[in-house]
Ligand SMILES: Nc1ncnc2c1ncn2[C@@H]1O[C@H](COP(=O)(O)OP(=O)(O)O)[C@@H](O)[C@H]1O
């Protein structure tokens with residue numbers, strides 16, 4: 344579904360991604376694990392077209408999206424939940440979700456969104472800025488989902504979120520996959536969360552993927568070593 348081939352991305356003269364390649368299948372969840380500064384956000388921004396890649400190729404199904412602007416990537420089935428969530432604090436929960444429906448024919452929010460995230464239904468008239476971090480994360484995921492993506496990207500969704508809500512988010516991601524059969528790519532530093540959701544785990548270090556494992560074969564202590572300083 345998503346194929347990433349030899350992606351290089353630089354900030355000015357300084358290259359941050361040195362040839363990233365991986366494939367993700369439909370109905371597969373992949374975790375990209377790595378410490379701060381290793382290149383997770385740069386990778387996600389490159390996949391989304393927020394940052395240009397110097398070289399390499401990105402395809403969704405048979406569509407080459409490497410040269411597309413972000414909004415075209417969205418139309419071709421990519422959705423993005425950025426690090427830090429970036430919801431609209433002064434809009435209501437309902438209005439925040441509707442911003443994801445801007446190009447849709449129907450502006451009403453599908454019932455499945457509220458059944459995935461009941462707390463958003465309870466709070467639909469509240470301002471986004473008044474929600475807890477975990478609730479804002481669920482809102483950001485809901486907003487991304489209403490575009491009906493084939494591939495959902497989530498950049499560190501558990502950052503700054505309390506453990507009980509982390510479990511809710513893992514449950515929601517597994518439910519999304521079961522309902523929609525989509526591809527989910529999630530970057531993470533919390534290994535227990537990645538083990539709850541991912542079929543395969545990669546480790547990113549210094550802008551390179553340095554380790555790959557299936558969930559079943561995961562050497563937990565080895566991944567923990569990569570994640571500790
Ligand atoms: N706007 C930027 N300008 C220059 N360098 C950046 C910028 N953003 C990130 N970097 C550098 O790129 C590398 C990867 O950063 P980033 O992708 O944010 O890592 P992560 O998301 O894994 O914490 C780091 O060395 C970081 O300093």
Ligand SMILES: [Mg+2]
Nearest residue numbers: 383384426499
């Ligand atoms: Mg980051």
